[in-house]
Amino acid sequence: MSKPRNPYSFPAMLKRGIITENPVLVQTLGMCPSLATSTSVSNALGMGLSVTLILICSNVMISLLRKLIPDRIRIAAYITLIAGFVTAVEMLLNAYLPSLSESLGIFIPLIVVNCIILARAEAFAAKNTVYRSFKDGIAVGLGFTFALVLISSVRELLGSGTLLGYPVLGASYPDATLFLMAPGAFLVLGFVVAGFRKITSKKEGK
Amino acid sequence: MPRSYLRLFQAIITLFIICAFVGGLIGAVNALTADRIFDLKLQKTENAMRTVMPSGNIFNEIGDVSGYNFDSSVSAFYEALNSDNTCIGYCVEAKPNGFASQITVLVGLSFDGTVQGVVITDCNGETPGLGNRVAEPGFTSQFNGKGSTLAFSTGGAPASNEVSAISGATYSSRGVYEGVSSCIRAAISYTSANGGEAK
Structure with a gap:
């Protein structure tokens, strides 16, 4: 966060959240959901946007309460708030997007312990104004979504020959099921992170 | 009052307020979504039942099945x-x-335990691309017309009473086979307990 010109302008925050400080691709946070829910682009979008919504809510709420919550109980307070938002989102998904909530399954309730959300609460929302925390929630949430979509497009394309459910590689493509399973997730994650680093470090002239 | 008590008191009050707020939020969202979630579940089960029993119109759940000695995996029974x-x-x-x-x-x-149709309503915990293929009609339609002699085959051409496993997904396939077998036994024991061709 040592950019010279207004580091808290929305474009600067977006750039940090999505590119230079991307939670998954640069900070390698939230690995479990990134590996588990990136089997298809629609799962990744659903997961990414759910996390974004929860992140915005928890960031705003925690920033609002940052001067009222005693230091000693802050983690308990954060987790309670986050768990509340997650439960609410889970019910909404169940009611309005049942097929998505079925395919994400246990990973929606597990957002409670997603380290990206707790990290932003502790590292950002607890020290910054409500408006900044709101923007931070959007930026980091979109960064998470972007990383998931990147990983899942590779996995869905190679594993099922489709993108967002539409056939891309044709019926003759033999599905490489490996990419839908855990080993494939690790492989793709590694290559995507490496590729991402390569591109971003070139831009920075390193 | 000593300072440490004051701080303790402050912590308790803060946590209490947060819990009350979160409780209220969840309560409100629950009130908003509970009916819809319930309806969706009901509709899903009913759609599935129409698929496996196309001429069925009304499905009555038999609540108390303790007298019929069903396998423990049988979770619901409808006429x-x-x-x-x-x-x-x-x-x-x-x-x-x-x-x-x-x-x-x-x-x-049917009354004698002949399979009319099989639908997998949940296999999301199975391996994508392998185990969750048991939901595909290519696998489930094998059960149609089979009855109490149903058997399981993991290789070679299946006999007329056998269903063959999806290669690479033997455990998931066997699970479905065992589930269907339990259902067949349940149907037969229900019919015999009610004296032949139902009511």
């Missing part, structure tokens, strides 16, 4: 009535263990 309100068979739901999770199978059966 299927056609549009004239005559019982034409059963829909039985079972939750056998697959490879990594419980699979939910719904089976439409």
Whole structure:
């Protein structure tokens, strides 16, 4: 966060959240959901946007309460708030997007312990104004979504020959099921992170 | 009052307020969504039952099945009535263990335990691309027309009473086979306990 010109302008925050400080691709946070829910682009979008919504809510709420919550109980307070938002989102998904909530399954309730959300609460929302925390929630949430979509497009394309459910590689493509399973997730994650680093470090002239 | 008590008191009050707020939020969202979630579940089960029992019109769940000695994986038992309100068979739901999770199978059966149709209503815990292919009609339609002699085959051409496993997904396939077998036994024991061709 040592950019010279207004580091808290929305474009600067977006750039940090999505590119230079991307939670998954640069900070390698939230690995479990990134590996588990990136089997298809629609799962990744659903997961990414759910996390974004929860992140915005928890960031705003925690920033609002940052001067009222005693230091000693802050983690308990954060987790309670986050768990509340997650439960609410889970019910909404169940009611309005049942097929998505079925395919994400246990990973929606597990957002409670997603380290990206707790990290932003502790590292950002607890020290910054409500408006900044709101923007931070959007930026980091979109960064998470972007990383998931990147990983899942590779996995869905190679594993099922489709993108967002539409056939891309044709019926003759033999599905490489490996990419839908855990080993494939690790492989793709590694290559995507490496590729991402390569591109971003070139831009920075390193 | 000593300072430390004051701080303790402050912590308790803050946590209490946060819990009350979160409780209120969840309560409100629950009130908003509970009916819809319930309806969706009901509709999903009913759609599945119409698929396995196309001429069924009304499905009556038999609540108390303790007297019929069903396998423990059988989770629900319905009598299927056609549009004239005559019982034409059963829909039985079972939750056998697959490879990594419980699979939910719904089976439409005639009185003598002959399978009319099989639908997998939940196999999301199974391996994508392998185990969760048991939900595909290519696998489930093998059960149609089979009865009490149903058997399982993991290789070679299946005999007329056998269903063959999906290669690479033997555990999930066996899970479905065991679930369907439990449903067949349940149908047979229900019919015999009620004295032959139902009511």
